[in-house]
Amino acid sequence: MKNENLYNYILGIADNSLILGQRLGELCGHGPSLETDIACTNISLDLFGQVRSYFQYASKIAEDGRTEDDIAMLRKERDYKNVLLVEQPNTNFAYTIGRQFLFDAYHLMFLKALQKSADLTLSAIADKSVKEVSYHERFSSDWIKRLGDGTDESHEKMQDAINDLWTYTDELFHQTEADKIMATEGVGVDVPELKTAYYNYVNEILTEATLEIPESKYFQKGGKQGIHTEHLGYILAELQYMQRTYPNMEW
Amino acid sequence: MSEEQIKNLEQQFEARIARDEKIEPKDWMPEKYRQTHIRQISQHAHSEIVGMLPEGNWITRAPSLRRKVALLAKVQDEAGHGLYLYSACETLGVTRDDLYGQLHSGKAKYSSIFNYPALTWADMGAIGWLVDGAAIINQVPLCNTSYGPYARAMIRVCKEESFHQRQGFEIMLKLANGTAEQKDMAQDALNRWWWPSLMMLGPTDDKSVHTEQSMKWKLKRKTNDELRQQFIDQTVPQADVLGLKIPDPDLKWNEERQSYDFGDIDWDEFWQVVKGHGPMNKERMKARVGAWERGEWVRDAAMAHAEKKKTRKEKQAV
Numbered sequence: 001m002k003n004e005n006l007y008n009y010i011l012g013i014a015d016n017s018l019i020l021g022q023r024l025g026e027l028c029g030h031g032p033s034l035e036t037d038i039a040c041t042n043i044s045l046d047l048f049g050q051v052r053s054y055f056q057y058a059s060k061i062a063e064d065g066r067t068e069d070d071i072a073m074l075r076k077e078r079d080y081k082n083v084l085l086v087e088q089p090n091t092n093f094a095y096t097i098g099r100q101f102l103f104d105a106y107h108l109m110f111l112k113a114l115q116k117s118a119d120l121t122l123s124a125i126a127d128k129s130v131k132e133v134s135y136h137e138r139f140s141s142d143w144i145k146r147l148g149d150g151t152d153e154s155h156e157k158m159q160d161a162i163n164d165l166w167t168y169t170d171e172l173f174h175q176t177e178a179d180k181i182m183a184t185e186g187v188g189v190d191v192p193e194l195k196t197a198y199y200n201y202v203n204e205i206l207t208e209a210t211l212e213i214p215e216s217k218y219f220q221k222g223g224k225q226g227i228h229t230e231h232l233g234y235i236l237a238e239l240q241y242m243q244r245t246y247p248n249m250e251w
Numbered sequence: 252m253s254e255e256q257i258k259n260l261e262q263q264f265e266a267r268i269a270r271d272e273k274i275e276p277k278d279w280m281p282e283k284y285r286q287t288h289i290r291q292i293s294q295h296a297h298s299e300i301v302g303m304l305p306e307g308n309w310i311t312r313a314p315s316l317r318r319k320v321a322l323l324a325k326v327q328d329e330a331g332h333g334l335y336l337y338s339a340c341e342t343l344g345v346t347r348d349d350l351y352g353q354l355h356s357g358k359a360k361y362s363s364i365f366n367y368p369a370l371t372w373a374d375m376g377a378i379g380w381l382v383d384g385a386a387i388i389n390q391v392p393l394c395n396t397s398y399g400p401y402a403r404a405m406i407r408v409c410k411e412e413s414f415h416q417r418q419g420f421e422i423m424l425k426l427a428n429g430t431a432e433q434k435d436m437a438q439d440a441l442n443r444w445w446w447p448s449l450m451m452l453g454p455t456d457d458k459s460v461h462t463e464q465s466m467k468w469k470l471k472r473k474t475n476d477e478l479r480q481q482f483i484d485q486t487v488p489q490a491d492v493l494g495l496k497i498p499d500p501d502l503k504w505n506e507e508r509q510s511y512d513f514g515d516i517d518w519d520e521f522w523q524v525v526k527g528h529g530p531m532n533k534e535r536m537k538a539r540v541g542a543w544e545r546g547e548w549v550r551d552a553a554m555a556h557a558e559k560k561k562t563r564k565e566k567q568a569v
Binding site for chain 1: 300303304307310311312313314315316317318319320323324326327330331333334337372422425426429430432433538541542545546547548549550551552553555556559
């Protein structure tokens, strides 16, 4: 592959949307209200739309005949580059919202920086996605506040979720070799630079939601290197089911 | 109000409907009209919401990204239909929570078709093509129904449903033109969904209890049997295009009637499903009730938060 770093860089971005979209897709029809059901489906829909743009681009770069679906659905578990945060399960609505907010806050800052990419395809995708993700972030931060500053029960559930998910936030700011090279070339986003602003913003929202900011200094990592939690295998089992069972067919 | 006054109002009301005028929420209406509309509109809304489940169950397994996006959009449309149908129903003086209560207790019905399982990807095609196809035949006349909010909701619903039906047909077409395995999958789905789709249009006219009154109020413009015939006549040529066989050995073109004759429908199966004993009735209700109960603390939190915000705002204003 001529531009393997760019290819890997795109996969790193797209896999986050792919796996989070898949997680949200599990909830369709099972939300706490019709309005939240519609919102979660809508976010999933936006994320998969972004995934298609990224993988269509990646398939052009790969130049090996693989389609967007081959890239999305026919890789092995260790070849998925998403962060561990997005594969965490829908334990309850607080976990769904916690995962969404902790990712959205990052995603929005990331896309705003990606808009300035020297790669015109990536900056165009970022331009389109930034509008969608602004909405996602508004939705999830509003719900953080509702649940944090709602009833005693919702406060406790939201706090538990944040405490459990916090350990996956640091990884958002790690860089692979491809990430570093792409950032140097002005194509990629220098994510460590976003870290302070991210935690400042997240802390601000959590404080407004009357939630404690977790103090743990122990963080999990590995997703970007393809070392995932045990959850990913099950997500892929569903995602890949049709492509694996009926190979080489058109749908 | 005296009996005579009520009678007078009723006459004026019936005359308005006969003149094709729309009845609006604040207008006087007979109690029976109100109740019939609550029953039908809520039944329709419940069908949209329960109908999300068989298709929602395939979102995580859709075979391609394009199909996944289309399926997500479709199920989201159904949730949207549910939302504005519940809103239309609320204009008649019930709350959405009351209507959910009726669904969850089994008092309110929803379309019998959603009590069948969606087993393969081809079912996503068959549901769109046949179930949405039958729904459109049922619903298009409702765009002109007498109750304004319902008629307006239906205009929007019908536009989206016809898009869904084309999408379902397109899934079937791709399978029918695919490998032998794909074609088998499509035929199998047609075999399983054909008869339930015919049943979905309701019991035969002699067994239908609401038809006469509903025709008068333009809640219904054709009888169940007429709708069923229209559905069959419209769908058989589409199956031919797909190269699939309708699973009815008695299906035959009747030159004289310019319509298809068809075999006997198993009405025992229909009533079994309607009475709550179909393959998926219990699962569907468990899913709906479960989502509602698991969501209670979330809804409570949203209310409590809104209340807190309001109080803070009032304090600031003082």
